[in-house]
Amino acid sequence: MQLIYTGKTKDVYSVDNNQVLLKFKDDVTGEDGVFDPGANTVGLTIEGAGKSGLKMTKHFFEILNSLNIPTHYVSADLDEVSMTVKQAKVFGKGLEVICRYKAVGSFFRRYGAYCEQGQPLDTFVEVTIKDDERGDPTISEDALAMLGILSNEEYQTLKTLTKKICDIVKAELAKKGLELYDIKLEFGRDAVTNEIILIDEISGGNMRVYKNGEYIAPLDLEKDFLG
Template identity: 30%
Template sequence: MAMKKGHEIARGKTKVLYELEGQPDVLVVQQQDAITAGDGARRDVIEGKGRIAAKTTARVFRLLNLCGLPTHYLSGGEDDDDNEMLVRRAQMIPLEVVVRGVAAGSLVRRRPGIQRGSLLVPRLIEFFLKDDANHDPLIDPDTIVAQGIASPSDVATMTELARITYEILAHAWRRRDALLVDLKIEFGRLASGEGKGQLVIADVIDNDAWRVWPQGREDLMLDKQMYRNLETVTPADLEHVKARYEQVAEIVGTFPQMRPGMVAVLIDGPENVPLAEPVAQELSRYGLPIVRHVVSAAQTPGYALQLLAQLDATFARIIYTAVGAQPGVAVLGAMLAANTANAVVATATSPVQAASEAALQIAKTFALDDTVLFGRVLLMQANARSEVLSADARLNAPPPAPPPGVARA
């Protein structure tokens, strides 16, 4: 069902933006059926491409939202939405941020010393100024700041968010035996409402925004590069491109799905029940469900083993952590580990540090095959690094200037 659109805000090569009727702070993004290359020098129309692009973008943004990343996406984008999705209005920053995990494209043309197809670790992050007339030139961070396009803090935030976004999507593609070669994203600042001024991932992320090589083979590419590589474009070529775009949209549709899992918090004795609360709180930060039981390796070993067998039989994916005080909790942890094929995370013996460490290890274990949890772990780690750097900056900040007329000791 088409959304009620108000004034047209902007029109690009492959999409049109409208105000949502009655809500000027919300925009309708309508994807078009055009496909272009060479900054619009080549242009064709593939009937249904707008529908495919809208689905792909919505599904990517749903994944990013589930991981906790800031985006402008609200809803829509599926088949019954008439190629349209709703987003929060944002003032776009005129930059394309490209994250490269494999050497390809313009990088190998600009830097012939890098072998095509080689892995790039750490990831290479580049900025390009959005300027079609000059073919979106490469621009370095110092120039971005000098020209007032973005602040040093904004550049650092975009770099970190772009890297995390790439790693999340690369994880999702790896689980489907495909290599995410590179990724292009854009950013904007929320124009109003809650979080006004916040930097968010914006625009679209569809099959035009990345290179994807199934089995790591460039000849099996699923992305827009197929179209760019065509010497001439025939109707059969466009049908082939459309089929690949449809395939990508269906694959991406599985990205935002969390795999159900359970964490069993087994508490060594009733006196240690209060110690389980910090563990539960830390696990909730990752969105992990838990069950809690009081057992005792010393006093009720039979019950502990019976409960362990019941939990193993009930949940397809379960991880255990033992909570309590030493030395009893170490015995409980060893008992669990010896009698289950599922993971038993290091026991939690203090309410703060150990609870955080146990929750992180549990989340990492589930994240091996759950992209949402993988993204949440990456974001938690990034936030922890940011807290360290902020604390260091505060510690080393110069003291405030004394009021006028007050001598400094």
Template identity: 40%
Template structure:
């Protein structure tokens, strides 16, 4: 295997037509405090990488069963999994059921915590710029994705929102927000990267679950 990317939360290796993800125990944060939306490594938590992979496997399989294509192939061990190789689009597509986290900080005074939103946002995936918001027209104008791809990413994200929302609602929980990444493969788009407590927030009685509490939900 050839190392192609060493990231903050995972290392990525190339293996023929596949990618091997090795999930780390690193924890991300902002200003020294844990925050899954942060870009700063603030420490490690034993077993965290295994939890994230377990959740990614579960939720990607849930999406596949409901007609959403992902690049997940199989889990190899506690920390590693095999994925299809796709051309990554450098965007994060965020679905916000409720106002929380960076949305509250960004629009302080204009929105209440957990206020209903049901909106899709795009951010440019660039750590050096702190993943800024980007307008859909700018995505097209900068050649990051075509108008058709932008619409398809939005449509797929809303479909994922319905799938996850139904799953958590059946367990007495509320999906707050989540983010997806997309890649190009064989002329189409598929969901890539991961889907876990690192990329979604779920609440119970207005209290957001920890990553470990989310694992209890899918057991």
């Protein structure tokens, strides 16, 4: 295997048949030693975070694949803390798609003059550009199209897939009395078919989840959800 990319929370290796291997790390995003799924820097290292994230990712991707929702997922090896996926091309230099059910995090920081903390949102979808230097700015559908990153039609596909996927994740969590406040997804194009597919991971490190009004940390979430 050849290392082709070193990321914040996982490393990427090339394998055969237009596939890559993702090795999950124990690093999580945050600031000043505090976990934050929306942060664009590694904030801390939590022992077991990699395997915990992979367990949840495996669970959700297998559900999505069974429902014929297009993803990059092929298989996972929990012992090796790795996941084999289809090779994909990112949009531009990478996009993140956030789906929000409650006004928290950066949404509340930006729009707090117009809403209350934790105020319900109607499956609100927003897109940010992966750009650490510029603080991962949000970008509109029109700007994505004008800059040649994503066509208007592709944006609508992205938005529709996001709502469908996030509603499935939300419903799964609700079965265990857990409430999803927001979640961050990534998409790309299948390197072979060019189809828009869900990539990266679906884990506690990508979402804010509460139980009885109390925030659940990623490792606790995995134990609560899959335990």
